[in-house]
Amino acid sequence: MNQAQSAAKFGRYGGCFVPETLVQPVMEVASAYSRLKASPEFRRELEEMLKHFAGRPTPLYFAKNLSRDLGRRIYLKREDLVHGGAHKLNNTLGQALVAKHMGKTRLIAETGAGQHGVATAIVGANLGFETQVYMGEVDIERQKMNVYRMELMGAEVIPVRSGSRTLKDAINEAMRDWSSSFENTYYLFGTAAGPHPFPSMVRDFQSVIGAEARGQIQEAEGRLPDSIVACVGGGSNAMGIFAPFLKDDVRLIAVEAGGRGLGHDDKTADHGASLGCGQDGILHGSLTRILQDPHGQILESYSIAAGLDYPGVGPELAYLAERGRIKTATADDRAALRGFRTLSRREGIIPALESAHAVGYVLREPEALGDLAIINVSGRGDKDLATVMEYENL
Amino acid sequence: MKISEAFRNKPLLIVYICAGDPSPEETPDLVRRLVRAGADIVELGLPHSDPIADGPTIQAAAQRAIAAGMNTDLYFQAAADANVDCPLIFMGYYNMVYARGLDRFARDCAKSGIAGMIVPDLPPEEAGPLREACRRHGVDLIFLAAPNTPPERLQMIQENTSGFLYLVARAGVTGARSDIQEATRDLIARASGDVPTAVGFGISTPEHAAEVIRSGADAAIVGSACVDLIARGELDRLEQLVRQMKEAVRRAKTQ
Ligand SMILES: Cc1ncc(COP(=O)(O)O)c(C=O)c1O
Numbered sequence: 001m002n003q004a005q006s007a008a009k010f011g012r013y014g015g016c017f018v019p020e021t022l023v024q025p026v027m028e029v030a031s032a033y034s035r036l037k038a039s040p041e042f043r044r045e046l047e048e049m050l051k052h053f054a055g056r057p058t059p060l061y062f063a064k065n066l067s068r069d070l071g072r073r074i075y076l077k078r079e080d081l082v083h084g085g086a087h088k089l090n091n092t093l094g095q096a097l098v099a100k101h102m103g104k105t106r107l108i109a110e111t112g113a114g115q116h117g118v119a120t121a122i123v124g125a126n127l128g129f130e131t132q133v134y135m136g137e138v139d140i141e142r143q144k145m146n147v148y149r150m151e152l153m154g155a156e157v158i159p160v161r162s163g164s165r166t167l168k169d170a171i172n173e174a175m176r177d178w179s180s181s182f183e184n185t186y187y188l189f190g191t192a193a194g195p196h197p198f199p200s201m202v203r204d205f206q207s208v209i210g211a212e213a214r215g216q217i218q219e220a221e222g223r224l225p226d227s228i229v230a231c232v233g234g235g236s237n238a239m240g241i242f243a244p245f246l247k248d249d250v251r252l253i254a255v256e257a258g259g260r261g262l263g264h265d266d267k268t269a270d271h272g273a274s275l276g277c278g279q280d281g282i283l284h285g286s287l288t289r290i291l292q293d294p295h296g297q298i299l300e301s302y303s304i305a306a307g308l309d310y311p312g313v314g315p316e317l318a319y320l321a322e323r324g325r326i327k328t329a330t331a332d333d334r335a336a337l338r339g340f341r342t343l344s345r346r347e348g349i350i351p352a353l354e355s356a357h358a359v360g361y362v363l364r365e366p367e368a369l370g371d372l373a374i375i376n377v378s379g380r381g382d383k384d385l386a387t388v389m390e391y392e393n394l
Numbered sequence: 395m396k397i398s399e400a401f402r403n404k405p406l407l408i409v410y411i412c413a414g415d416p417s418p419e420e421t422p423d424l425v426r427r428l429v430r431a432g433a434d435i436v437e438l439g440l441p442h443s444d445p446i447a448d449g450p451t452i453q454a455a456a457q458r459a460i461a462a463g464m465n466t467d468l469y470f471q472a473a474a475d476a477n478v479d480c481p482l483i484f485m486g487y488y489n490m491v492y493a494r495g496l497d498r499f500a501r502d503c504a505k506s507g508i509a510g511m512i513v514p515d516l517p518p519e520e521a522g523p524l525r526e527a528c529r530r531h532g533v534d535l536i537f538l539a540a541p542n543t544p545p546e547r548l549q550m551i552q553e554n555t556s557g558f559l560y561l562v563a564r565a566g567v568t569g570a571r572s573d574i575q576e577a578t579r580d581l582i583a584r585a586s587g588d589v590p591t592a593v594g595f596g597i598s599t600p601e602h603a604a605e606v607i608r609s610g611a612d613a614a615i616v617g618s619a620c621v622d623l624i625a626r627g628e629l630d631r632l633e634q635l636v637r638q639m640k641e642a643v644r645r646a647k648t649q
Contacts, residue, residue, distance in 0.1 A: 018446075
């Protein structure tokens with residue numbers, strides 16, 4: 001195995017399982033990124049945008065009421081305050097600058113909850129790209145507000161009618177587009193999954209979350225936390241906050257969507273817990289843990305949070321889970337709704353339903369946290385109000 | 395029959411269909427019909443839930459086949475039941491192979507008359523373990539090259555492929571198209587050498603097939619056009635199309 005290939009792997013996970021037509025485009029992204037990563041000028045450009053446009057650094061907020069309730073010190077990393085309302089912009093800014101340097105003029109992206117689509121539409125408008133976002137029909141229905149936000153910023157939302165009409169099919173469709181449009185088009189992948197170099201590149205761009213949190217907790221508490229809790233869809237907010245702590249004695253807890261329960265039928269799992277319930281397999285370009293039937297057909301996943309409704313997960317998380325470096329857990333729809341309501345009532349912060357899974361886990365198992373914990377509040381909940389209202393009327 | 399034996403009578407016509415479409419029971423008979431009409435090799439697709447290299451026609455076929463109950467066990471059963479003299483080739487996504495186990499998959503191919511495997515989302519760099527399994531069971535592992543494959547990489551792929559080299563006629567996904575591009579002719583020219591070549595993706599008429607053979611390819615692969623006729627239940631026209639394409643391929647050789 002040559003060096004480029006081993007860089008693409010996390011143990012046996014990861015890799016680059018793409019059709020031949022996409023091998024070259026993916027390799028071009030990898031080489032552009034490794035060149036730019038080392039460029040002080042590129043880093044400065046990105047830092048400027050993160051500061052003046054995205055609104056970084058985000059606060060590490062001491063949640064005094066939640067801390068009192070749970071009898072330990074709990075901080076919230078406020079990614080809900082990033083421009084656009086979620087951590088997603090950290091990644092889209094980074095990758096859009098890579099695309100710019102590569103001379104691409106068009107961005108394509110997939111989106112589930114619409115947050116990554118919105119973050120892509122933002123950079124598309126700001127940096128002057130033509131932008132098209134693939135979104136499953138089912139997700140378009142449950143995230144109407146984000147569809148309108150994308151359109152306001154000039155992005156075209158393309159409905160995906162194939163397969164389960166959710167995030168995984170939107171990714172399929174974006175990859176199909178890219179396999180004939182790569183000359184002028186950059187595929188702005190939204191999470192720390194997919195073929196190499198996306199898992200590493202997205203992790204790197206999201207690591208600003210953990211790097212800031214590390215300095216902030218040192219300053220506030222004079223030490224590192226005992227634990228960090230993050231929700232996991234594909235894994236970008238989790239890898240972003242975990243990565244700078246991997247070598248430390250800090251408990252890293254990855255909370256997946258428990259949905260309606262951990263069962264499944266022939267075609268559909270009742271959850272999105274690929275780390276907890278999946279097996280090794282290949283989906284969207286990498287070997288990772290996936291939800292599948294015994295023959296290898298991908299199951300549809302389920303979660304009340306569209307952003308966690310994905311039958312795969314980033315390969316680095318699969319690797320870290322197998323090695324025991326991260327602890328995996330699930331929070332079901334009810335636990336997430338409890339987290340949603342509790343954080344709103346107790347702290348005056350309405351979290352995204354995705355982030356509410358991390359909060360719900362903390363409410364359920366506070367003893368797992370130790371004395372000092374950070375929850376990554378990956379996004380704000382405004383986009384989810386209709387979903388929650390509908391759920392409560394049932 | 396080995397793939398290399400089939401290529402002794404080149405140029406060839408290779409026909410792709412999706413196993414299980416419209417139903418698993420009908421697949422063996424469809425394969426026999428294709429062979430009767432002149433297919434030299436039948437590429438039998440195993441339907442997958444997430445076929446990222448396929449366009450709408452083959453996606454829809456895969457969905458119909460899965461809904462009709464097609465799975466990997468029935469797939470091998472259908473291949474064995476077809477019981478044809480010409481080589482069959484497996485075409486399918488890597489997760490389906492991986493889920494069964496690489497060695498078991500290659501062995502089941504050998505047992506059911508499948509002489510080669512095409513796995514479009516498995517580039518040679520990732521294919522070491524499957525290549526070993528294929529070698530153990532005497533199954534060819536066929537790799538693909540595309541118009542944007544650079545020269546050194548093309549050479550690496552030529553060295554790694556066995557049976558033949560699959561040339562992807564154009565960027566993008568599978569599906570019927572209206573012409574053969576300059577890029578296709580260029581790729582055929584670049585790839586000509588010791589390893590036989592077969593051109594697929596977008597070839598839907600006898601004229602296309604003749605043109606790729608005239609450009610120097612050893613085989614033409616037709617997929618979506620046939621899948622489309624199966625979807626419409628027009629099996630007589632399917633046989634007619636295969637016959638015409640075979641005729642065009644043969645005639646292109648003698649020109
Ligand atoms: C607010 C928020 N958090 C989390 C996620 C899950 O993605 P990831 O696991 O990549 O952080 C999403 C995805 O859309 C999201 O919008």
